Amino acid sequence: MIELLFFFTSLILLGEHEHMESGILLVALIATFAAIHLSQAEDQEGFISLDCGLAPSEASPYIEPDTGLWFSSDSEFIQSGKIGKIDPSLPKTIKSYVTLRYFPDGIRNCYNLSVKQGTNYLMRFTALYGNYDGLNITPKFDLYVGPNFWVTIDLENKISGQSEEIIYIPRSNSLDLCLVKTGATTPMVSSVELRPLANDIYITESGSLKSFKRYYLTSSDTILSYPNDVKDRIWETKFDPEWMQISTTLEANNSNGFLVPQNVLKTAAIPANDTAPFNITEELDFPDDQIYLYLHFSEVQALPIGDFREFDIFWNGQQFDKTIRPEYLKTTTIKSTTPVTCKGGLCNLELIRTTNSILPPLLNAIELYTVVKFPQVETNENDVVAILKIKAQYGLNRITWQGDPCVPQNFLWDGLNCNNTDTSTPPIITYLNLTSNGLEGNIAAAIQNLTHLEKLDLSNNNLTGEVPEFLANMKSLMLINLSKNNLIGLIPQALLDREKEGLQLIVDGEHRCLSGSCVTEKKIPVKTVAFVSSATVMFAFKRKKSSSSKALPLSSIKLGEDVTSTNISEISIEMKRRKFTYSEVMKITKNLARPLGEGGFGVVYHGDINGSQQVAVKLLSQSSTQGYKEFKAEVELLLRVHHINLVSLVGYCDERGHLALIYEYMSNGDLKHHLSGKHDSSVLKWSTRLQIAIDAALGLEYLHIGCRPPMVHRDVKSTNILLGEGFTAKLADFGLSRSFQLGGEYHVSTVVAGTPGYLDPECYRTGRLAELSDVYSFGVVLLEIITNQDVVDQTREKSHIAEWTAFMLNRGDIAGIMDPNLHGDYNSHSAWRKKRPNMFQVVIELKECLTCEMSMKGNGQDMDSQSSPKVSISYDTTDLPSAR
Ligand SMILES: *[C@@H]1O[C@H](CO)[C@@H](O)[C@H](O)[C@H]1NC(C)=O
Ligand SMILES: *[C@@H]1O[C@H](CO)[C@@H](O)[C@H](O)[C@H]1NC(C)=O
Ligand SMILES: *[C@@H]1O[C@H](CO)[C@@H](O)[C@H](O)[C@H]1NC(C)=O
Ligand SMILES: *[C@@H]1O[C@H](CO)[C@@H](O)[C@H](O)[C@H]1NC(C)=O
Ligand SMILES: *[C@@H]1O[C@H](CO)[C@@H](O)[C@H](O)[C@H]1NC(C)=O
Ligand SMILES: *[C@@H]1O[C@H](CO)[C@@H](O)[C@H](O)[C@H]1NC(C)=O
Ligand SMILES: *[C@@H]1O[C@H](CO)[C@@H](O)[C@H](O)[C@H]1NC(C)=O
Ligand SMILES: *[C@@H]1O[C@H](CO)[C@@H](O)[C@H](O)[C@H]1NC(C)=O
Ligand SMILES: *[C@@H]1O[C@H](CO)[C@@H](O)[C@H](O)[C@H]1NC(C)=O
Ligand SMILES: *[C@@H]1O[C@H](CO)[C@@H](O)[C@H](O)[C@H]1NC(C)=O
Numbered sequence: 001m002i003e004l005l006f007f008f009t010s011l012i013l014l015g016e017h018e019h020m021e022s023g024i025l026l027v028a029l030i031a032t033f034a035a036i037h038l039s040q041a042e043d044q045e046g047f048i049s050l051d052c053g054l055a056p057s058e059a060s061p062y063i064e065p066d067t068g069l070w071f072s073s074d075s076e077f078i079q080s081g082k083i084g085k086i087d088p089s090l091p092k093t094i095k096s097y098v099t100l101r102y103f104p105d106g107i108r109n110c111y112n113l114s115v116k117q118g119t120n121y122l123m124r125f126t127a128l129y130g131n132y133d134g135l136n137i138t139p140k141f142d143l144y145v146g147p148n149f150w151v152t153i154d155l156e157n158k159i160s161g162q163s164e165e166i167i168y169i170p171r172s173n174s175l176d177l178c179l180v181k182t183g184a185t186t187p188m189v190s191s192v193e194l195r196p197l198a199n200d201i202y203i204t205e206s207g208s209l210k211s212f213k214r215y216y217l218t219s220s221d222t223i224l225s226y227p228n229d230v231k232d233r234i235w236e237t238k239f240d241p242e243w244m245q246i247s248t249t250l251e252a253n254n255s256n257g258f259l260v261p262q263n264v265l266k267t268a269a270i271p272a273n274d275t276a277p278f279n280i281t282e283e284l285d286f287p288d289d290q291i292y293l294y295l296h297f298s299e300v301q302a303l304p305i306g307d308f309r310e311f312d313i314f315w316n317g318q319q320f321d322k323t324i325r326p327e328y329l330k331t332t333t334i335k336s337t338t339p340v341t342c343k344g345g346l347c348n349l350e351l352i353r354t355t356n357s358i359l360p361p362l363l364n365a366i367e368l369y370t371v372v373k374f375p376q377v378e379t380n381e382n383d384v385v386a387i388l389k390i391k392a393q394y395g396l397n398r399i400t401w402q403g404d405p406c407v408p409q410n411f412l413w414d415g416l417n418c419n420n421t422d423t424s425t426p427p428i429i430t431y432l433n434l435t436s437n438g439l440e441g442n443i444a445a446a447i448q449n450l451t452h453l454e455k456l457d458l459s460n461n462n463l464t465g466e467v468p469e470f471l472a473n474m475k476s477l478m479l480i481n482l483s484k485n486n487l488i489g490l491i492p493q494a495l496l497d498r499e500k501e502g503l504q505l506i507v508d509g510e511h512r513c514l515s516g517s518c519v520t521e522k523k524i525p526v527k528t529v530a531f532v533s534s535a536t537v538m539f540a541f542k543r544k545k546s547s548s549s550k551a552l553p554l555s556s557i558k559l560g561e562d563v564t565s566t567n568i569s570e571i572s573i574e575m576k577r578r579k580f581t582y583s584e585v586m587k588i589t590k591n592l593a594r595p596l597g598e599g600g601f602g603v604v605y606h607g608d609i610n611g612s613q614q615v616a617v618k619l620l621s622q623s624s625t626q627g628y629k630e631f632k633a634e635v636e637l638l639l640r641v642h643h644i645n646l647v648s649l650v651g652y653c654d655e656r657g658h659l660a661l662i663y664e665y666m667s668n669g670d671l672k673h674h675l676s677g678k679h680d681s682s683v684l685k686w687s688t689r690l691q692i693a694i695d696a697a698l699g700l701e702y703l704h705i706g707c708r709p710p711m712v713h714r715d716v717k718s719t720n721i722l723l724g725e726g727f728t729a730k731l732a733d734f735g736l737s738r739s740f741q742l743g744g745e746y747h748v749s750t751v752v753a754g755t756p757g758y759l760d761p762e763c764y765r766t767g768r769l770a771e772l773s774d775v776y777s778f779g780v781v782l783l784e785i786i787t788n789q790d791v792v793d794q795t796r797e798k799s800h801i802a803e804w805t806a807f808m809l810n811r812g813d814i815a816g817i818m819d820p821n822l823h824g825d826y827n828s829h830s831a832w833r834k835k836r837p838n839m840f841q842v843v844i845e846l847k848e849c850l851t852c853e854m855s856m857k858g859n860g861q862d863m864d865s866q867s868s869p870k871v872s873i874s875y876d877t878t879d880l881p882s883a884r
Contacts, residue, residue: 043230046196048113050074052189053083053099064095067226071096074192077111080399084188086130097128097161102188103179106399108144108411110178111192115170120202122231123168124193125177127153128161132188141187144178146171147407148374151210152182161190163234165211166372167202172381176403180411195232201257202294202369205338209292209369213282216365217269219245228261235264235365242276243269246362248300252329258296260331260365265298268362278311278351278361282368287345292336294367295349297326303359311361314350316342323354326362339371379406379418380426382449387416387429389446394439405429419452433457435481443468443482452476459506460484467491467507472498481506578639578651582658589617597669606665614665615650619658631659634734637711645699647722647732666730668723671696671781675718675788675819683821688727689785695729696721700778703731716777717758717791718784757791757800788819 047069054060054073061072081101086093103109115121123145129138138155143164151164168175175194179187202209215236216224226232239245245267252265271278284291293315303309313320313334321334342348347368351361378384387405390396398414406418406427415434420427429450439461447456448470456477463485471480472494483506491507499505586592588607596604602620609615620631631654638649638661653660668674671692674684684692696716703711713720713731720733758780760773780791783801791801798804808817 043227044070046116046119046194047232048115048192048194049096050077050111050192051096051099052101052191053085055083055099062095066094067232069096069193069226069232071191074101074111074189077113078109079397079402080106080109084132086128086132087134090130093128093130093160097126097130097190100128100130100132100188100190102132102139102186103181104186106181106402108178108180108400108403109187110144110176110403112402113175113177113192113194115173115175115194116196117170117173118199120167120169120197120199121175122165122195122197122233123175123177124163124165124191124195124234125153125189126161126163126191126193127155127188128190129155129158129188130161133186137185139185139188140183141185142180142182144176144180144403144408145208145374146176146178146378147376147404148372150372153187165234167197167209167211167369169199169208171378172384178403178411193232197231198257202292204292204369204371207371207373210372211367212284212289212291212370213366213368216264216267217243217245217363218247218267220267222263224261224263228263230259230261235261238366239269240280242272243278244272245269246300248329250329252298252331254298254331256331256333258294258331258333260296260298260333264296264365265329265331266300268298268300268364270360270362274360276360277353278363280349280363280366282347284342284345284347284370286370288341289345289370290339290341291347292339292369292371293320293347293349294336294369295334295363296365296367297324297332297334297362298330298364299326299328299362300364301359302328307358309359309362310354310357311351312354314348314352316340316348317350376407376423377426379404379420380428382451383427383429386446386449387413387432389449390432390444393441393444393446394434394437396434396437428452430476431455434461436460439463441465443471443487445470447471448474450474455479457481458485463487465489467495469494471495477503479504479506483508578649580651580653580660580662582653582655582660585617585619585653585658585660585662588615588662592619607662609650609662613650614667616663616665618661618663620660628659631661634661637734641702641706641711643699643702643706644728645695645730646702646734647730663732664724666722666724666732668725668727670719670732671721671723671729672718672784674723675784677821684727686822692721692723692727692729693782693785696731696781697778699729699731700774704774713774713777715754715758716774716781717755718781721781786819787817788821 049061049064049069049071050073051060051062051071052074054071054075056073056075058073061070063069064071078101081103084100084102086098086100125143127139138158140152140154140156142152143150145166145168150166153162153164155162177192179189181187213236214233215238217239218237219239221237223237224235229235246269247267249266251262254260254262254265269278295313299309308325310323310325312323315336318340320336324332324334326332340347349366351363353359353361384405391401400411400414403411405413405416406420406429409420412418415432415437416429417431418427419430430452432447432450432453433455435457436459439458441463442465443458443463445468447453448468451474453474454476456471456479459481460483463482465487466489467482467487469492471477472492477498480503485508487507491505495503495505580588585607588609589605590607592603592605594606596606596616598604602618605617605619607615607617635649635652635654638646642648647666648664649661650664651662653662677683700713700716703713711734713734715733716731720731722730722732724730754773754777758777760776780801783789783805784791787801787805789796789801789804792799793801793804796804798807805817
């Protein structure tokens with residue numbers, strides 16, 4: 001949990017996401033409010049009430065005092081627009097209309113509302129100009145739902161603003177509500193409200209229902225809405241002099257699905273003249289509109305037995321439904337099943353009492369809806385999801401990238417093209433051009449879900465990583481322009497194959513190689529290390545079953561000049577010359593005054609011989625697991641071998657009960673200590689690390705190849721690599737070393753020696769010893785150098801460093817592999833930045849290595865020698881795996 005928290009904390013702190021912060025704030029505030037206003041919250045379940053232009057830092061959400069509705073800022077739901085406030089000198093209006101959002105930029109600006117797919121929503125849009133800009137120019141603009149035109153908002157002469165309602169069923173979980181500029185004036189909005197309705201009450205054959213009239217018949221002038229109407233429909237009032245009001249104080253049974261408010265059902269109108277028909281006429285704004293009618297009846301008078309009220313309904317002169325007798329205190333709703341048009345735009349309703357009826361007709365409320373055709377289907381949902389992912393990944397905040405990507409055609413997103421030849425089939429994205437957009441990171445994986453893409457232009461960006469294979473699987477692709485990016489690696493073969501089939505692929509680089517990653521450079525130290533560590537990783541994971549072993553290809557190797565060899569009889573002479581007494585040892589160390597550290601087999605002390613030559617004296621403890629045999633082995637070995645990269649033995653002490661080894665003094669301690677940052681908190685530079693690696697490699701190489709008979713160190717690890725002046729590295733601690741037969745393996749014993757984590761698993765299993773187990777250990781050291789990770793860490797996803805590295809590489813997380821300390825180095829020095837892409841080549845190198853291994857199995861070609869002759873001698877990576 002804490003990690004997660006930290007993760008989020010860092011995301012918030014590091015990311016520049018205004019949204020995210022306000023999101024947190026919102027959540028916190030919602031939590032508070034939720035506790036206080038739980039009951040209202042439950043009532044308003046699914047409601048979306050946006051007070052547009054409300055700064056999220058202002059109390060958002062808040063409870064609107066008149067209605068108890070719970071309004072929040074709209075800032076989460078729109079990426080554009082500016083905030084305004086109506087002229088304060090104007091008469092007081094309801095709170096949610098005071099602030100507003102206006103859109104000076106772009107043609108189409110869209111709200112993205114989170115809705116439930118398939119739910120019937122009553123959506124209300126309100127704009128109140130209120131001279132917010134002091135210009136006194138009322139706006140006129142269009143509203144769209146997704147890709148479809150809904151209504152024109154024209155605020156001229158509308159002092160109290162314009163409210164529009166529609167009943168709409170979203171086709172996905174997000175709903176775009178777009179304001180579209182149609183002239184010189186600036187679109188604006190005061191509030192947006194969505195109310196989920198039952199799905200079976202307002203139904204249309206096609207399109208959506210746009211509210212035209214909704215009123216209840218009363219002589220009062222109380223407009224009803226939430227909380228009177230739990231669905232927050234707004235009920236206006238209407239009364240005619242020819243009518244008479246009848247009413248009740250009793251509540252009616254309104255549970256017929258429509259949930260008509262009680263206050264609507266408590267009053268009704270009847271014709272004042274008992275015998276006259278009940279007549280209502282409404283004039284349409286657009287004479288050709290199709291109309292749906294809803295009539296709500298509830299008897300408000302308790303009729304004496306024998307009395308009844310019965311009438312027929314005529315809608316535009318046609319009998320509408322059957323003869324009706326409203327029930328006492330129980331709602332009956334009569335509704336259209338098909339839309340009608342009204343002659344000349346005049347819609348007429350007549351209620352005519354039947355001849356038997358004792359009482360005149362009655363009516364409580366009317367709703368009239370016009371049909372809005374929404375012919376344009378939205379862009380293919382998969383494409384929308386994919387393009388939104390791409391938009392999010394690259395942080396594309398273009399003003400046109402709002403609303404539906406493809407339609408309407410005139411609001412097509414910049415850089416896209418779509419096939420929308422037929423309005424009844426979802427448009428499909430066929431063209432994506434993001435050239436020169438400053439894109440960073442990898443080529444977005446979501447691109448593969450634009451399955452009908454024909455042209456893809458990602459040129460002239462800062463894209464990094466490899467060219468993904470999935471591009472080859474996109475069957476429609478005819479052109480891919482990836483030029484002018486920082487892509488690396490080889491182009492997938494499958495993509496090259498597609499090229500033969502006519503795909504036009506534009507990338508930079510010679511021989512279809514990106515950023516020179518395939519180019520053989522004279523000296524890329526990083527590459528060398530990558531090669532060797534690749535070999536290590538492969539050792540761990542790509543082991544050959546074969547137990548037959550083959551020596552290193554010695555034939556191709558020439559020894560360095562500083563390498564010498566000593567014969568046995570020389571050794572015995574040497575041994576006498578270098579022997580010290582215990583009292584001499586005490587003198588050298590000034591009675592063990594300055595311990596340098598504790599090795600595996602005893603404490604190491606600082607000393608000096610004759611006040612000039614500094615030495616390190618290892619005093620073997622009595623309890624040491626290193627027996628006399630090991631001690632002798634080390635003495636023998638060190639006296640026999642001389643190499644600049646092996647710690648040299650100055651002398652030794654071999655008295656009963658006192659064994660000591662006197663080494664040359666290594667002023668900079670061991671590699672592990674330096675990597676851990678404990679030494680003097682300075683970070684080893686990359687170039688230094690590399691030099692250390694090469695030094696250690698040369699030392700090991702000498703043991704394997706320069707010595708006769710060859711030696712195996714058997715305990716190569718970072719604590720056994722010591723650093724002298726100028727960070728010259730030398731291998732130390734030869735206590736476990738053994739000689740082995742040239743060209744074969746030396747079967748030591750069933751006891752496996754060495755340090756866990758560095759031990760070649762193969763060696764573990766078979767108990768066999770081979771020089772290659774040193775190579776394995778050295779590879780582990782290289783991984784330490786690169787990653788600065790512990791060799792074995794049980795808390796890591798993969799406890800062993802080699803497994804972990806391979807795991808990270810497989811995930812493509814190369815940055816995550818690198819020693820974070822090095823990373824800092826890169827950032828602070830531009831020289832490093834230049835090198836940094838080379839780090840990414842590790843993966844490529846691995847792949848190349850594998851390919852090489854496959855294709856060159858068994859032939860001793862030295863692939864690496866071109867890149868670094870120095871190291872290639874002992875680390876012929878092409879050969880190592882197959883050698884097993
Ligand atoms: C709209 O919002 C939904 C859910 O919040 C999100 O999944 C989607 O990506 C958003 N769409 C756009 C165009 O931002
Ligand atoms: C209200 O009317 C419905 C049918 O329209 C009926 O099922 C329900 O029982 C009635 N409720 C009451 C309280 O009478
Ligand atoms: C009432 O309506 C009937 C039929 O329309 C009409 O004949 C009669 O004159 C009306 N009575 C009054 C008082 O207006
Ligand atoms: C009702 O209205 C219609 C259309 O306006 C009209 O033709 C008719 O005469 C009216 N009826 C009465 C009784 O007012
Ligand atoms: C557009 O899609 C239709 C099928 O929906 C297809 O018949 C037509 O060829 C496509 N047009 C183009 C230009 O790709
Ligand atoms: C992408 O757009 C740029 C200009 O914005 C244009 O020059 C280039 O040709 C386009 N690419 C393709 C493949 O059409
Ligand atoms: C790549 O990024 C650098 C630095 O962030 C910037 O200066 C350069 O303009 C970018 N190049 C492109 C092609 O976007
Ligand atoms: C591609 O679409 C499929 C199905 O909608 C989805 O499961 C997958 O995650 C998408 N892939 C990417 C990379 O977005
Ligand atoms: C590919 O993109 C580069 C850089 O934007 C441009 O110079 C080149 O003309 C493009 N090639 C094609 C064939 O579109
Ligand atoms: C070993 O060294 C001794 C003394 O330097 C020398 O006489 C002898 O020939 C050497 N033997 C070999 C095999 O090199």
